[in-house]
Amino acid sequence: MRFSKKSFLLRTLLSLALGASAMSAARADVSLLNVSYDVTREFYKDYNAAFARHWKQTTGETVTINQSHGGSSKQAGSVVAGLAADVITMNQANDIDILAERGGLVPADWAKRLPNNSAPTTSVTVILVRKGNPKQIKDWVDLAKPGVSVVIPNPKTSGNGRYTYLAAWGSVIKSGGNPKQARDLVQRLFANVPVFDGGGRAATTTFAQRQIGDALVTFESEVPLIRNEFGGDYQVVYPKHTVLAENPVSVVDKVVDKKGTRKQAEAYLKYLWSDEGQAIAAKHNLRPRSDKVLAQYKAAFLQIPTFTVDEVFGGWKKAQAEHFNDGATYDQIIAAGRAGR
Numbered sequence: 620m621r622f623s624k625k626s627f628l629l630r631t632l633l634s635l636a637l638g639a640s641a642m643s644a645a646r647a648d649v650s651l652l653n654v655s656y657d658v659t660r661e662f663y664k665d666y667n668a669a670f671a672r673h674w675k676q677t678t679g680e681t682v683t684i685n686q687s688h689g690g691s692s693k694q695a696g697s698v699v700a701g702l703a704a705d706v707i708t709m710n711q712a713n714d715i716d717i718l719a720e721r722g723g724l725v726p727a728d729w730a731k732r733l734p735n736n737s738a739p740t741t742s743v744t745v746i747l748v749r750k751g752n753p754k755q756i757k758d759w760v761d762l763a764k765p766g767v768s769v770v771i772p773n774p775k776t777s778g779n780g781r782y783t784y785l786a787a788w789g790s791v792i793k794s795g796g797n798p799k800q801a802r803d804l805v806q807r808l809f810a811n812v813p814v815f816d817g818g819g820r821a822a823t824t825t826f827a828q829r830q831i832g833d834a835l836v837t838f839e840s841e842v843p844l845i846r847n848e849f850g851g852d853y854q855v856v857y858p859k860h861t862v863l864a865e866n867p868v869s870v871v872d873k874v875v876d877k878k879g880t881r882k883q884a885e886a887y888l889k890y891l892w893s894d895e896g897q898a899i900a901a902k903h904n905l906r907p908r909s910d911k912v913l914a915q916y917k918a919a920f921l922q923i924p925t926f927t928v929d930e931v932f933g934g935w936k937k938a939q940a941e942h943f944n945d946g947a948t949y950d951q952i953i954a955a956g957r958a959g960r
Contacts, residue, residue, distance in 0.1 A: 648681045649883050654704035656691035656714075656778055657818035658841045662903040663708070669899060670890050674883070682883055690818035691778035698724065698871060705875050705884040708868045710778040710838075711928070712736070713935040715869050722873070729869045738865040739891035740905040742838040743925055744786040746856040747826070747845065754833045758858050759787040762834060763807035770832035771812050772822040774949055778864075779819035781943060783836040784809075786862040788942075789931040793860040793924075802948065810956040827853070838864060839920075840904040863925040866905070 653663060667684040674682045687694065687702070695714040698704045699722045709715055718724040730737045748756050754767055762769045774780035787808055791801035816822040819837055826835035827849040834856075837845075842855055868888050875881040890896050897907040901916040913920070932938040942948045 648683065649880060650683045650685065651705040651880060651884055651887060652685045652687065652703060653706050653708055653887075654687045654694050654698055654702060655708040656694060656710045657688055657772075657820045658779070658823075658838060658844070659708065660686065660688050660820075661844060662840075662900065662905060665903070666891070666896060666899050669895055670887055673890060673893075673895070674886065680883075682887075684887065688820075690772065690776040693776050693817065698722075703874050703878070704871045705878065705880050706868060706870050706888055708866070710742075710864055710866050711781065711935055712865075712867050713939045714778060715867055716936065718869075718871065724871050724873045725869050726872065730867060733868070733888065734892060735908050736865070736867065737869060738867040739888075739896070739908055740866045740900045741908070742840045742864045742866070742905055743857075743923065744782045744836060744861050744864060745839045745842065746858060747835040747837060747842060747853050748856055749833065750852040750854060752854060752856070756834050756856055758856075759790045759808065760804060762787070762811065762836070763804055764811075767811050767834065768813050768832045769808065769811045770822050770826040770835045771809070771815070772819050773815035773817055774943055777816075777818045777822075779822070779837060780815070781938075782838075782862055782864050784942065784949060785928060785932060785938060786836075786858070786860075789862055789926050790858060790860040792931055793926055802952065806952045806955060809952055839906075843904050857921060857923050860924055860926060862931075863927050865927070 655663060663686055671682050671684065674680060691709050691711065691714045695707065695709065695717050698707055698718060707715055707718065712730060715725065715729060719727045719729065746756060746762065748754070756762060761767065771783045772780040774784050784805060787805050788801040791804055813831060814825060816825055819841060822835060823837065823841060823845055825831050827845055845853060868891065870881065870884045870888060875884045892908065894909065894912060897909040897912040901907045901912055901919065904919065906920055907913050928935055928938055940947065
């Protein structure tokens with residue numbers, strides 16, 4: 620009997636230990652990597668903390684989200700090259716499309732998996748000028764005038780730069796002009812760029828800290844950050860027509876399936892559409908998709924005429940091929956500008 624009781628006790632202790640170990644494994648810490656574009660650091664820092672609290676309260680599991688930021692195309696290229704991103708959060712669809720095209724990391728129809736073509740927020744491209752607007756810049760055409768210096772990140776590496784190019788080009792089309800006139804405006808505008816930084820945050824530093832340029836073209840969401848960091852000696856110019864920047868997101872399927880983090884990664888992205896996620900976006904001057912949250916922050920977002928890349932350029936794939944691929948229109952414009960110097 621003594622042996623039997625001892626064996627029973629040992630079996631019970633072992634069973635309890637295994638159960639505790641299983642529970643611990645089920646609630647083990649999980650780490651995600653969000654690879655994002657250049658000017659979302661502050662937004663995702665706040666959003667990550669909110670999601671981690673939500674996930675802990677909902678599941679009991681601790682999740683840590685790490686961030687990586689840079690020029691959007693460079694970031695996307697890093698994921699294709701092997702950077703193990705659980706999620707990718709970009710400012711244009713073609714920087715996620717390349718994950719499908721070059722590495723099979725996501726399915727071709729990734730944008731259909733979440734609402735709003737998987738873009739939980741938007742922004743608009745605006746012009747930031749120095750206090751008093753000494754060069755009297757009011758629209759895209761003013762950036763193309765002789766004697767005006769414009770800071771724009773490199774469209775070959777930065778979604779911010781590509782949106783600037785498309786905003787200026789599309790403004791001509793929306794005003795009744797033709798592609799030849801649009802190309803002429805863009806060529807003159809980009810001839811006024813003294814330095815092409817790799818991403819939006821580097822361009823901000825060039826303009827605000829190094830005091831280079833009469834104007835900076837950037838996302839509306841970046842303006843409060845510039846004012847907070849560098850002071851209020853700037854003012855925003857909303858062009859007559861500008862482009863709507865849609866910010867798509869996706870899990871990186873091959874990575875999450877290998878790591879076993881799909882459940883957490885999908886929940887992380889879906890929570891961007893929650894009231895809390897949308898409110899955090901609005902506080903960081905990203906335009907929320909939620910009508911309810913947008914109404915709460917209505918005063919922060921000027922209602923202006925915008926156009927989409929789909930509307931004017933036939934979508935990002937077509938815009939990329941015609942304007943930004945090697946040897947396409949942007950490269951021709953830059954080459955022509957150099958030849959004219």
